[in-house]
Amino acid sequence: MNERRIRQLERRKERRKRKILFAAVMTGxxxxGLACGRCIVSASKPQRTSYKHYKIIRIAANETLWDIANIYMSEEYGSVYEYIREVKEINSIxxxxxxxxQRLLVPYYSTETELPNT
Known part of the structure; x- marks a missing residue:
């Protein structure tokens, strides 16, 4: 009876070791997979480098700051208000x-050094 009990205990120990090893391997x-998944996701996002430029423009008839913002504002600005505030600050308006x-100095962002089409 003693030998049988010893074999049972050894089998239990062996099963426990296998379960622990299996859990460790699955965790690894x-x-x-989590680390590789993050690398794949971050690698698939295109990195866009944008450059801030300034341009002097002449105000056309009936043109407003909103019109200028619609032409030159890009996603780097949080809102139209933020863009207009910067234009007013630059030009002391x-x-x-x-x-x-009237001539205004207006900021704009571009991925290239060329001026935007207007």
């Missing part, structure tokens, strides 16, 4: 009035 596989023929 999961972590490896207090209110919202701009005049026909």
């Amino acid at each position: 596989v999961f972590l490896l 207090n209110g919202c009035n701009i005049l026909y023929g």
